[in-house]
Amino acid sequence: MGRSPCCSKAEGLNRGAWTAMEDKILTDYIKSHGEGKWRNLPKRAGLKRCGKSCRLRWLNYLRPDIKRGNITRDEEELIIRLHKLLGNRWSLIAGRLPGRTDNEIKNYWNTNIGKKIQAQLNHNSKRSNASNHNHQAQEKPNPIMERSAGDPHQANKGSSCVVRTKATKCTKAVNVIASERPQQLNPRDQIIDSKPVVEVGSSLVHDPVDFSKFMLEENNNQSNNFMMDFEMDENFLSDFLNMDFSQLSCFEDRGDSSTNRCDKAHSSPNSDQTLLLVSGDTLHGSNFQSMGPLIDSELDWLCDKENLNNLV
DNA sequence: AAATTCAACAACCGCGGGGGG
DNA sequence: TCCCCCCGCGGTTGTTGAATT
Known part of the structure; x- marks a missing residue:
């Protein structure tokens, strides 16, 4: 399946942080024309950005229903639960958190929750190492904690506990x-x-x-x-x-x-x-x-x- | 006060699904 | 059925400001 070259490779396009003017142009354009057609949007709106960049900027930052402010404790708990069910399906998790974006949740996970879990893991590991030389066969690390922490690439691999979402029926x-x-x-x-x-x-x-x-x-x-x-x-x-x-x-x-x-x-x-x-x-x-x-x-x-x- | 490290988050990048011709 | 394109997703990188040395 052929794929069109990434639009970011095109020359003459702005990259990096968005300016207030670019934000305004994009917001005004989408307000009057609606979302979608991202590939053509920059040209029509007069932006020197690639469509992907416009889409990302809109979805993650400019959308009016974006909820600003810190992740609450309840939201964090919900994210943790959903992540244990779904793994790194950030968009699905974000779908259960109105006003939050997948990017925001992903970042929050990587900078906060993941580290907490890793720290907890390390703590438990040290405790068990110190205390159970004689009980190695009896105590096992929490598979959930193990899976959730550390290398995110491994989150859905091996003995995953996440729910598969691709299926259509029980087979x-x-x-x-x-x-x-x-x-x-x-x-x-x-x-x-x-x-x-x-x-x-x-x-x-x-x-x-x-x-x-x-x-x-x-x-x-x-x-x-x-x-x-x-x-x-x-x-x-x-x-x-x-x-x-x-x-x-x-x-x-x-x-x-x-x-x-x-x-x-x-x-x-x-x-x-x-x-x-x-x-x-x-x-x-x-x-x-x-x-x-x-x-x-x-x-x-x-x-x-x-x-x-x-x-x- | 300058340099360095860390944390947070915005943005980029490549991949793959799915629709339409 | 194949091919092309659009779009969305998830992983990664870059940037910036705060904290620390």
Whole structure:
């Protein structure tokens, strides 16, 4: 696929910081002509900038709905949660933070949160090194913290816990009764485990996730959780992101040395077997019914105006 | 007061998806 | 189906001001 040469290579174009006059020209032009057609915009507006630069300037700085000021504590917590779900999908994260841009969040992460997490990691590492020469096999670093800190390039690699967003439907489900946690099974789990084809409660079925295609894998005795290979599109992701992340406990370091899984993501007050795990590019759940209320928009506090106001 | 280091953030760059001809 | 182009994204770099030595 051929690609047009980068417009920034063109000669005679201004680069670097934007002047107030350039800002005004761009703002006036977009106000009267609207966004889009970035490639032609500079010529028409009379700017000696490339289209990409104009777009970036508008989206990250000049847009009227840009929220100025420091990132609040609530926003920071939300960013952390979303980053653990999505990885470095800055635009998706920014989409949940009205008035904030992906660039702003990315910068904030790199200069603040990432360093905090790295510092916390180093702190934990020193503590564990100093105290557990004899307990090396028992204690493992928090996979979430490890993944979130350090090299951002590695954030989505390896045993990622981020949610894949490219998929359109659920293609595979695996349920294996956990021998070490038999008390956590419920009737639904038993049924799932004994039938070749799984039916999932209607409370969970939300388009476009095609739960009718859930299949059991026959040789699944290596796993110890219900696993499903999600493929999800933006609609599902939108629903997913509308979940009440404030209830997620998955990413807190609870010092559970018995497992290096991603731990419990959602815990229903009515069920102690509710599990939604995110691990290795897959979502894991021992009780899919528990996801119903999550996917429902009832807990859509992220979009609730009151909550948004609280973030300000 | 000058030099150096650090932090914050704006801007650049290259890649890839997707639409349209 | 292929090709071209537009656009958006994420990583990286550059710039600037503040803090420190």
